[in-house]
Amino acid sequence: MKLGTVEIDGLTAVAIWVAESKIALMPRHYSNVDTVLRSQGAWSIDANAAIESSERYSTEEIAWLPPIVSPGKILCVALNNSANPDRIISGPETPAMFVKPSSSLVGHRHPIIVKDSYGRVHPEPELAVVIGRAGADIPVESAMDHIFGYTIVNDITSPTMRAEDTFHYRAIHPASDNPAQVSYVESWVSYPARYKGADTFGPMGPWVVTSDEIPDPHALTVRCSHNGRVVTDDSTANLRFSVSQVIAFVSSYLTLQVGDVIAMGTALRPSATGGAVQNVDLTQLGGTIEVSIERIGTLSNPVEHR
């Protein structure tokens, strides 16, 4: 099943994919996919009934919201692509993550807003996991049982703001010979709230595809196009840490809650035509950016310069 959150006649509702460009609507007490996730499974009966009986709408008539409107948290795995290991001088031995604020989310077709003050801004096409069952300390063997489905996140990034928010400083460590004293250790640190979390930096959707339709999340083609030119042509096979490894690792530190989203890291293998996502400076180029993941769909967003 493919589910999305849409706005229709001024109300939000859950769309069910029925056929190319055709959707049915779930009963109106499901106001977004978040409510589906919290229905304890009752939704699937309602969804099948809606496919049988509900009026069809064209996907052209509707406005899309992010499918999960208010995730408890959006975790993003960094540096998780094995396609170019030559980039890493000292890299993650376990999944490294940051939190993207839910205020950055926008739906399919919503503009990505860029400003001159943002500097360079580029897309990052990512497979994302939607958690359907909460858990902490989840064993890797049962990690997949916690997944409701998969969606697409375009993890918009400003390397200019990243550089501005990266600092070289002396961290305070207790002195090894006298823990009552401190010593200073030169360190680098960077803070992602702006460069990953600015408004509209989180296009998500259009669909959440239930996990039964994706038996292997590590065998999916990922493509990113700018104004129709393919800039990334990659596969989730290149993810360094797998979905189950990430769920097991993260849940030993942060409890996963129903509706949490984990973006698995950027697909960035350049296309055969020589593109690369880091070359697509949306601030300079504008245009439309599309992310397509096999079996899930295509997330398309125009860029608007303010």
Add this chain to the structure above:
Amino acid sequence: MKLGTVEIDGLTAVAIWVAESKIALMPRHYSNVDTVLRSQGAWSIDANAAIESSERYSTEEIAWLPPIVSPGKILCVALNNSANPDRIISGPETPAMFVKPSSSLVGHRHPIIVKDSYGRVHPEPELAVVIGRAGADIPVESAMDHIFGYTIVNDITSPTMRAEDTFHYRAIHPASDNPAQVSYVESWVSYPARYKGADTFGPMGPWVVTSDEIPDPHALTVRCSHNGRVVTDDSTANLRFSVSQVIAFVSSYLTLQVGDVIAMGTALRPSATGGAVQNVDLTQLGGTIEVSIERIGTLSNPVEHR
């Protein structure tokens, strides 16, 4: 007015401070301070009526939740203390921030859970702002109008996990002479989801104090004690970027929503007795950590080793 979220008889409710150790309860349709914030000001009439007529409870009888149970986002300002500028080799010229996940929040008296796998873990006592009026691109002159009140956040931090999640890599930049090609620029990056966002790493409360009771948020004593020994004795006068500067800056990138929390950065001037928060390794020492901010209250949490 001082408001907190408490659990009493298995239900959550809003506590109003009445006198030392004595609270009244708001009518039960306010289930947490989040609902107060969304009441469009109607809450203050209900609060005054409750103080007049409601039964008193002792604060010893109740369990505390984080006052804001589900903030849309928790932004934390980093490196915002001018007390030790010698630490900064290249530091922020504008407020640098990260997002702390709401799943890390716990209330007053709730244990802070540490594990051996976390390595060193230390407290960070911080003044936090609770947003009462949403806004984007907020001018510095009207920034204070967006504040509902102030609370305390203990921004628990693991420097061990920070080191593990700090990486040296080659960032991909478009070549300056040919934007279709990429060049590699050596960079450092760190990811805070684990070291700032692990479960129980966000003690908050007990009170949100409405802004009318705190005419100047930059004249408040901040103290942090471990097992009764003062380790930080500081003042919000030492915050480098002010509350209004932070609100204005952040809102030009991330829209602030009602219920968002901004932790203003660590107070870390060591106490006269030679303490320092970075010396208080909660994983090794256990004990109880207390953060007191003038006019707001005391946030106390025992440490539990698992």
